[in-house]
Amino acid sequence: MKSSALSSPETDRPVAAGWTPGVHGWLAALPLAGLCVGLAVQVFGRADIAAAAWTLATLAVLGALVFQIVTSLAKGDVGLDLVALLSMGGALALSQPLAGAVIALMYAGGQSLEAYASGRAGRAMTALIARQPRTALREDGGVLTEVPLAALVPGDRILVRVGDVVPVDGRVAAGRAVLDRSSLTGEALPVTALANEPVLSGTVNAGTPFTLVADRPAAESTYAGIIRLVDAAQARKAPMARLADRYGLAFLMLTLLLAGGAWLATDDPVRALAVLVVATPCPLILAVPVALVSGLSRAAGIGVLIKGGGALEMLAKVRVLVVDKTGTLTHGTARMVALRTLGAVDEDEVLGLAASLEQASGHPVGQAVVKEARQRGLTLSQPEAVEETPGEGVTGLVEGRHLVVGGLHLMQIHGIDFRIPDEARGLAATAATVLVAIDGAPAAVLEFADPLRADGGSALLELRACGIERVLLATGDRRIVAEALVAGLPVDAVAADLDPTAKTDTVAAERRNGPVMMIGDGVNDAPALAAADLGVALGARGAAAAAEAADVVLLVDSLAPLPDAIRIAKRTRTIALQSVWIGIGLSLAGMIAAALGYLTPLQGALLQELIDVAVILNAMRALGGPRDARKPAARSVARHL
Secondary structure, eight states: OOOOTTOOTTOSSOOOTTOOHHHHHHHHHHHHHHHHHHHHHHHTTOHHHHHHHHHHHHHHHHHHHHHHHHHHHHTTOOOTHHHHHHHHHHHHHTTOHHHHHHHHHHHHHHHHHHHHHHHHHTHHHHHHHHTOOOEEEEEETTEEEEEEGGGOOTTOEEEEOTTOBOOSOEEEOSSEEEEEOHHHHOOSSOEEEETTOEEOTTOEEOSSOEEEEEOSOGGGSHHHHHHHHHHHHHHOOOTTTHHHHHHHHHHHHHHHHHHHHHHHHHOOHHHHHHHHHHOOOHIIIIIHHHHHHHHHHHHHHTTEEEOSHHHHHHHHHOOEEEEEIIIIIBOSSOEEEEEEEOTTOOHHHHHHHHHHHHTTOOOHHHHHHHHHHHHTTOOOOOOEEEEEETTTEEEEEETTEEEEEEOHHHHHHTTOOOOOOHHHHHHHTTSEEEEEEETTEEEEEEEEEOOBOTTHHHHHHHHHHTTOOEEEEEOSSOHHHHHHHHTTSSOOEEEOSOOHHHHHHHHHHGGGGSSEEEEEOSGGGHHHHHHSSEEEEETTTSOHHHHHHOSEEESSSSSTHHHHHHHHHHHHHHHHHHHHHHHHHHHHHHHHHHHTTSSOHHHHHHHHHHHHHHHHHHHGGGGSOOGGGGSOHHHHHHTTO
């Protein structure tokens, strides 16, 4: 099976240039039919007809092969199909039609096997594209109309039926939505989104029908972005795959020298033909890409989108981790971590009053106050006479009581003598402080912080176990906040107060310690992600700029799948190299045996096919994995909690 179907520089996918899977099947059928007809008529003593059938079958494949070689040469690719061309042509020239027909069958059958391997390995990747909806049910004046996705605009109300893929990013209009995100992120359990909560496109409605209000056009949705990333992943070529181009010509020259040497030494051209027949290039041009695409598919199955084989290889080699803080190690949103009442006021009462007033504010900390109150089940009242001072806080009336909610400067403006208790001062240095005054008297101190993700510490531990030797936290936040966050975590150093330029310089400086992986999620992280040897972005909620600049995108809002992705990358690279060197070793042994006269051309054709099948099957082992790599990411995290 001497094929250069995988030597195209445009793709990692094992598809021969200009040939479709259907053509592969027909091409394999021709020599099979010719071989069967020839063997059948030879039984009746018609060797001339048998030879003619085998010759015609060989010529049919030979013609297709010549077309493929000419097409490759026009693109500047010197393919290893030249060995197959010389083998079939030599068999016909030396009156070995049966050997020629067998070689033609093995070659054409190999093309079919490559197409199967490609489809099998890339199934998880192409499944994302196949699931992309083309239309949506839009509500127009109480009437449902099926419209193309391109016609949707922000504000449109869309009915999502049971089993439908959510077409655009939006929010639940009313009630709740039960969403299956398994095919997109690898999460096994469905999640529930309540009224006005966000819903990502690409998820599947696993509950009752619900109405979605579109937040953005379909072309700008999360799922459309993921499809673009899949296309980019499939269009890149890995450095390991380029080994076929780099060493393929050397392998071709070695084959020709060995075949020519056998001919000169023995004056027997049949020996040269046997060497050409057994010289299989598949370990170089087939095994590596099949293994890499298998690894990409495995990673996509756990919610990790790797943009091509080159990124997968680098994922197996990284030794240094530079990780962003806000939105990466943390959730990027403020959460209440402490509430201290002053005087005789009740905790729930002061929180309810403050949250009622903050309903009128769009500030993230104010919304965090509202969220905390609702999580506690508190009933909120309608605020009146609300006045917001940008950067300071809000004032207003709630249930007839005058409230001031904000910072110390706002309290001073209103003449309120607010003194933060000593026990709250230490936390105030590492968190946002919200002061609450009721009717002119201090009532409470609320502390908000952006805490570490639940899986943040365990993910870092697992990354260490996967070969990460140095971990650096890089953040634009204050050093005291950053150091407090990672206290007790396996972090070697903290770089704080960084702007995007300084963060990029930090990544570049870390290269002296080994290949660098940078993890981030925001627009400000995009330059550093691009500067790293491997950029990893949290794509579920992260900025589009970060996802575009990164080499790896985590489709789930968690770091948990990344250690498993590294294990997949390491195993894939090992399998690819095994396939190359074992396959080449067996090929060389067979070529030497053929040069010494121990193999006939027919025997060499059968032997080379066995080697080719073996390396393909070995490469496809990358679709599987060790037992611990198959566990869901959440279960992997649980081992460290």
